[in-house]
Amino acid sequence: MATVSKQQIGSVLAKQGILIAFAVFIVAFTFANSKFLTVDNVFSVVRSSAILGVMALGVTFVVISGNLDLSVGSMMSFSTIVVLDLHDKIGPFLAIPAMFAMTLALGALIGFLVGYLKLNSLIVTLGMLSAIHGLTLTYSGGKNMDIADKEGTWFSVFGQGSALGIPVPILIFLLLAAFLGLVLSKTPFGRKVYAVGGNGTAATFSGIRRARTVFFCYIISSACVATAGLIQASRSLGSQNTVGQGLELEVLAAVILGGASLMGGSGTIFKTVIGVLILGFIQNGLLLLGLQFYVQFVVTWIIIILAVWLDIAAKRGKLMSPIA
Amino acid sequence: MTDAKPILRLDGIVKTFPGVRALDGVSFSVMPGEVHALMGENGAGKSTLMKVLGGIHQPDEGAIYMGDDRVVMAGPLEAKAKGIVFIHQELSLAEELSVAENIYLGELPRKSFGRVDWTTLTDKTNAILKKLNVGFDANTLVGDLSIANQQMVEIARALTVDAKAVIFDEPTASLTDAEKSVLFDVISDLQADGVGIIYISHRMEEIFKITDRITVLRDGQYQGTVNTRETNEESVTQLMIGRKLDLTRNASHHEIGDVALEVRNLSCGKLYKDISFEVRRGEVVGFYGLVGAGRTEIAETLFGLRDPSAGQIFLDGQEVRISSPADAITRGISLVPEDRKGQGLVLGMNCRDNMTLPQVDDLKAGPFVAEGAEIAIFDQYRDQLDIRTPSWRQQVGNLSGGNQQKIVIGKWLSMHPSLLIVDEPTRGIDVGSKSEIHKLLRALAAKGYAVMVISSEMPEVLHVSDRIVAMYSGRIMRTFTSDEVTEDNLIQAISGIKADQAA
CATH class of the missing domain: 3.40.50.300 (P-loop containing nucleotide triphosphate hydrolases)
Incomplete structure (x- = not known):
């Protein structure tokens, strides 16, 4: 029995490697800079990660289903611009559902193309990245969008408010994570997402409607993007057309850092949340260390590639591929 | 030397x-x-x-x-x-x-x-x-x-x-x-x-x-x-x-019931033509032929994976059009597919989740999957089929071929199908599991299941079937009862030789 339990510990280590790396990282930065692990700083990191995090929750579904979503960044710009524009035209009460409906329509279009027409998700969402960017610019006429009366609107609550002493963006992120975590791990739909991503043919042979499952993954992803756009718009009450530019890669990075496989069939919401936090703390830590902002891009990606490498190495038990 | x-x-x-x-x-x-x-x-x-x-x-x-x-x-x-x-x-x-x-x-x-x-x-x-x-x-x-x-x-x-x-x-x-x-x-x-x-x-x-x-x-x-x-x-x-193997011809005889499936003049392009047969409850019908004879394609049609170009399918006397696997499953058809790893299992999923996959929508407690009910189903078929795995949490990819096949069979038995189709049920698995699966197929028939067995192994077909449909190049050459069939006339039939009628 002793050997078995030892092996179990080993397998826990392999599975929770990302958590352990996270802990080591936190401890190291705490020693390097005393400001790092203060309540203020932690809140500031989580708050600034919330938008990225909300988007990553949705993309987790897409990635587990065996697909990609590179359109989330430009879709988030779209949501932000639309809701800011409609805020002054029809009021926040109607602007929010209208923006959600428009964003979900984009998600449905992608879901249709990838799910029902079985087009390659990389091509479709890469195309949509550019198409939605064009759509946003056409909608705004290329101008920045601002709310006229920034002081007098309750709309700022989603980005700037707080409840029970916790900033609202953090609350939204955590509640949405809890909800989608349950959907993914406990519902029949979640089970089907894993099956479709793990082996689509076997899922079909088990009577699972693959197209429909993929379609709803993109619906969830676009709903998360709309939520992220809402927080972004509410936080700044004004925005450029390009506010979400480049976020698609950061989102994907967080999902992969969390350990979801790009081949589909594996990953969890909890791991994605950890991935989001790691990414947030890395960037924050580097700033506190006084590194130039631009260095972040380089360091972040080095860390992501390292994480992916270590993950694969742990799975095959060697650092280098056995088949050279 | x-x-x-x-x-x-x-x-x-x-x-x-x-x-x-x-x-x-x-x-x-x-x-x-x-x-x-x-x-x-x-x-x-x-x-x-x-x-x-x-x-x-x-x-x-x-x-x-x-x-x-x-x-x-x-x-x-x-x-x-x-x-x-x-x-x-x-x-x-x-x-x-x-x-x-x-x-x-x-x-x-x-x-x-x-x-x-x-x-x-x-x-x-x-x-x-x-x-x-x-x-x-x-x-x-x-x-x-x-x-x-x-x-x-x-x-x-x-x-x-x-x-x-x-x-x-x-x-x-x-x-x-x-x-x-x-x-x-x-x-x-x-x-x-x-x-x-x-x-x-x-x-x-x-x-x-x-x-x-x-x-x-x-x-x-x-x-x-x-x-x-x-x-x-x-x-x-x-x-x-470590024990003796029984490979004699099936001798068990029990009541044969009503017609569960009837297929009339079914065709699908060049894959198969003018196929007619019936499967009764309590009966195992073997489909024997060379690779490419059209047997798997018939199974795929019955499971909603292919549209027939002509002909009719009747389930319990009712004419049906089977549009998708999901549709086939609701009509009580189960298919244990030919390619265990490619079609039968999600290798990265655990045993329990694989087994309950076709019915995961029906096993609910509120909005969630009823895991207790799932484990009960897994336990039942683990015991019934003697599936050897340390726990339901084991990834299916880590099991041996025979145990993997039993998971697939358990998955479809747990649906209580009115028609069970098994395509190459023992391909690539060891003799021990093979004979267990043969016994199981016979036992299912005895319980009143209608079973279609597609196989490329003659001893298997001879051993488990009550009747044997011999196919050659997309056509049914002859249907044998277990009394008339011999290795020779079966081989002739699947080689496209109709010598039997002439003689």
């Missing part, structure tokens, strides 16, 4: 994995010029032993010797460099490259500035192909070759190195008889050159035809080595499973 030294010897190999002692002191040796069969049920440790030999796993205890020298296989490349060559069951060829490029991949002959020396490459390859006596040349694209010929390319690749020992892992799984005999010729040529051959197969016929000695493993333990000439199928089987 008796006083010769083994070319390769594995001595007291022990290998453990979390929770499993996969190899428990196994010894094995090959003489030069000998064909040595390695046999055992799935999960007996054959693959693990070969992975130790190939440098993929390192043994916990024990040693490998080549001649008099102790060697350590640090990795696959080192094993290859030492002359240990594997011919795998699953081919690893680049389909878009030519035969020559595949054979010399990584060692292409070069001219100056790193250019490939195509003339030398083609000549060297053709020399090898000539030795193998195959009907294609060096410049053929591998993707254009049949599976059998692709296998020949793998063998040709093995012949480019100075092979000391060649391991064949289920080499005949997808070969026709003619192709098999070419393979056996190649093996005897290798033998004549003093190469040691390790031959892994479940097929007794072949084992007794071409091997000199047989070593049997069971549950990771060495059961013994026997001279092929001094033993017979029965005693080898007994060594493998």
Whole structure:
């Protein structure tokens, strides 16, 4: 029995490697800079990660289903611009559902193309990245969008408010994570997402409607993007057309850092949340260390590639591929 | 040969994995010029032993010797460099490259500035192909070759190195008889050159035809080595499973009920034409024919995976149109598909989730999956089918082939189908599990299930079926009752010979 339990510990280590790396990282930065692990700083990191995090929750579904979503960044710009524009035209009460409906329509279009027409998700969402960017610019006429009366609107609550002493963006992120975590791990739909991503043919042979499952993954992803756009718009009450530019890669990075496989069939919401936090703390830590902002891009990606490498190495038990 | 030294010897190999002692002191040796069969049920440790030999796993205890020298296989490349060559069951060829490029991949002959020396490459390859006596040349694209010929390319690749020992892992799984005999010729040529051959197969016929000695493993333990000439199928089987195997014709007779499925004049393009048959409750109908006879395609049509171009399908007397697998499942049809890993299972999922996948929408507690009910279903079929797994949490990919197949069967039994279709139910699984699955199919019929069995193995069809539908090239040639069928008239029927009616 002793050997078995030892092996179990080993397998826990392999599975929770990302958590352990996270802990080591936190401890190291705490020693390097005393400001790092203060309540203020932690809140500031989580708050600034919330938008990225909300988007990553949705993309987790897409990635587990065996697909990609590179359109989330430009879709988030779209949501932000639309809701800011409609805020002054029809009021926040109607602007929010209208923006959600428009964003979900984009998600449905992608879901249709990838799910029902079985087009390659990389091509479709890469195309949509550019198409939605064009759509946003056409909608705004290329101008920045601002709310006229920034002081007098309750709309700022989603980005700037707080409840029970916790900033609202953090609350939204955590509640949405809890909800989608349950959907993914406990519902029949979640089970089907894993099956479709793990082996689509076997899922079909088990009577699972693959197209429909993929379609709803993109619906969830676009709903998360709309939520992220809402927080972004509410936080700044004004925005450029390009506010979400480049976020698609950061989102994907967080999902992969969390350990979801790009081949589909594996990953969890909890791991994605950890991935989001790691990414947030890395960037924050580097700033506190006084590194130039631009260095972040380089360091972040080095860390992501390292994480992916270590993950694969742990799975095959060697650092280098056995088949050279 | 008796006083010769083994070319390769594995001595007291022990290998453990979390929770499993996969190899428990196994010894094995090959003489030069000998064909040595390695046999055992799935999960007996054959693959693990070969992975130790190939440098993929390192043994916990024990040693490998080549001649008099102790060697350590640090990795696959080192094993290859030492002359240990594997011919795998699953081919690893680049389909878009030519035969020559595949054979010399990584060692292409070069001219100056790193250019490939195509003339030398083609000549060297053709020399090898000539030795193998195959009907294609060096410049053929591998993707254009049949599976059998692709296998020949793998063998040709093995012949480019100075092979000391060649391991064949289920080499005949997808070969026709003619192709098999070419393979056996190649093996005897290798033998004549003093190469040691390790031959892994479940097929007794072949084992007794071409091997000199047989070593049997069971549950990771060495059961013994026997001279092929001094033993017979029965005693080898007994060594493998530790009990006697029943392969007599099915003699059980029980009530045959109403017609569950009737198919009338069903056609699907060129795949099959004018198919009519019926399956009654309590009856096992076997579908026998060569690959390409259209049997699997009929099953796929009944399961909603293909649209028929003409004809009618009746379930319990009602005409139906089956539009998708989901639709087939709601109508009470279950299909245990031909390709266990590709179609039957999500290998990265655990046993329980795989088993309940088709009914996950129905097993609900509020909005969530009722995990308690799922575990109950898993436990029931684990016990009923004797599925060996430490727990339902085990990933299906880690189970042996026989246990994987039982998971698939359990998955479809738990749907309580009114029509159960099983396509090649025992392909690639060991004899013990095979006979258990045969018994199970008979028991299901006795319970009143309507069962369709598609199989390419004649003993299997003869053993489990009440009636046998013989197919040839998309058509039903004849339907036999179990009283009229003989091996001869069945073979004639599936070869397209209608001699029976004439005689």
